[in-house]
Each structure stands twice: as structure tokens, then as C-alpha cells.
Amino acid sequence: MRRTRELHRQRRKRLGFPSISLAGYTNSGKSTLFQALTGENVLIDQNVFTTLSTTTRVMDLFGEPVLLTDTVGFIDRLPITLVEAFRSTLEETIFADLIMLVVDSSEPSDEIERKLRCCLDTLREIGALGMPVLIAFNKIDLLSEEELELKIKSLGKYSSNLIPISALHKVNLTALKNRIAHYLIRHVKSSVTIPINGDSLSFLSWIYDHANVIKVAYANSHLQVSLLAEPTIAEKIKHGVENLGGAFKYEDAESLYSQIKP
Incomplete structure (x- = not known):
């Protein structure tokens, strides 16, 4: 399995295409966003570990091909029996040009912050925190305008690099692509x-x-x-x-x- 992943990494590097890793706490909507950006049908479920292995597809970024990889969801206190498989899959994140961290905006603010800290800690542990990170603040269709404004403000201490979106309803995805383009366009x-x-x-x-x-x-x-x-x-x-x-x-x-x- 690791050998296969390494071969895929080498080919992506040789082709020279920009690459993005979708990361985030489980059930944040990563797979829904992956589907919205690539048109690829992937399994979408509320159960933990629905995405256990990485899936990479090409997305169109204003006419440029970009590789988008959906990775396994982060979780607190991962069972010891899953640590190795979880870590080896997450290591795909290190080889991307940009990490897109998907955050569920519909949850209470303290829960959002707890899960965001978990994600950032996990990125630090696998050596990916020094890479560019863009937060896709997902599920804004479940919030009022006032709630959204307050939650974005509360996350300012973590990152100002945040784009509010709804992957399910494809809201504000152009703005998300615009921000991605600033990092990746180089062909x-x-x-x-x-x-x-x-x-x-x-x-x-x-x-x-x-x-x-x-x-x-x-x-x-x-x-x-x-x-x-x-x-x-x-x-x-x-x-x-x-x-x-x-x-x-x-x-x-x-x-x-x-x-x-x-």
C-alpha cells in the first residue's frame, strides 16, 4: 500500500501539476467539497472513517489542471489500533502544495475551536504545519449572516486565511477557487x-x-x-x-x- 502511494507521489511530482490535500475533522464535509470541486462521486456518510484511504482526482482551476486529494478525517484520541494506518494515510498531506482545511461552521464556536486545534496539532505532528493552509469554512447554509460573522471573527486568532462556503449547495466556490489560484497557478x-x-x-x-x-x-x-x-x-x-x-x-x-x- 505504501509502495503504491509512493509511486503515485512520484508520478504527480514528475508531471508537475499543482496539488491540494483536503484535510479536516471527520464529518466536516471534505468528501462533499471534493465532489463539488471535481465532479467525482465519492462515498459521503456521517460515520467516522468513511474515507479511509486517499482519493486523488483532477479539478479544473480556471482552465488549469490541479490535483485534489481527499484524505482521512482527523479525530481526537484515535484508537491505538488505527494510529499507524491513520498516520500513513495522512502523510499524503505533506506532499501537497496547499492544504485545504475543511471546518464545519454549523457547530458551536467552542466545538469549532476544539476541532480546529485538533487539526492543527495533527498537521504539526506529521510535519505539515509549515505549509500553506487555507480554511474552507463549510456549511454556512446552516447559519444566519450574523452567526457567520461572529464565528469568522472568533477564528481570527487561528487564521485570517478563511473562505466561507457551502459545499453541498456550491455556495462561494468561485471565491474559494480564486484564493487557491493565488497559491497554485504556475503553469x-x-x-x-x-x-x-x-x-x-x-x-x-x-x-x-x-x-x-x-x-x-x-x-x-x-x-x-x-x-x-x-x-x-x-x-x-x-x-x-x-x-x-x-x-x-x-x-x-x-x-x-x-x-x-x-
């Missing part, structure tokens, strides 16, 4: 034209392994490829294309930050 879009030969086909295979290929077209004796990649990978592709006698161009795509509302 560049480019187009490639290379002559078709044995070397170019093997090079195309390499591109598939290291970038997100959007489109491939065959025109006369050339391949035309549109792709997204990290800047360092894009530069390697550029040099490879030039060595093959092809053409490389960074596309003047509109910056994703221009899509982020102030």
Missing part, C-alpha cells in the same frame, strides 16, 4: 510544431509524461502540439523542439490572475 501554455520522424515521436511520448498535453494535430509532415507545463519543463521542451528543427511558442494566454475577482 505556462505553449504550442509546438515539430517534423514527424522517429525522434519526434519518442519526444512526443516524453512530453506526455512531463506535461499536460491539451491537443495534438497532424499537419502535412509536422506535429502540432498544444500543452501546459511548469516553466522549467517548458524550457526543456523548447530546447528539445529546437534540436529537432521545430518551432516553439509561448502562447499569449490571458493570465489566470486576471480572472480572479478582487
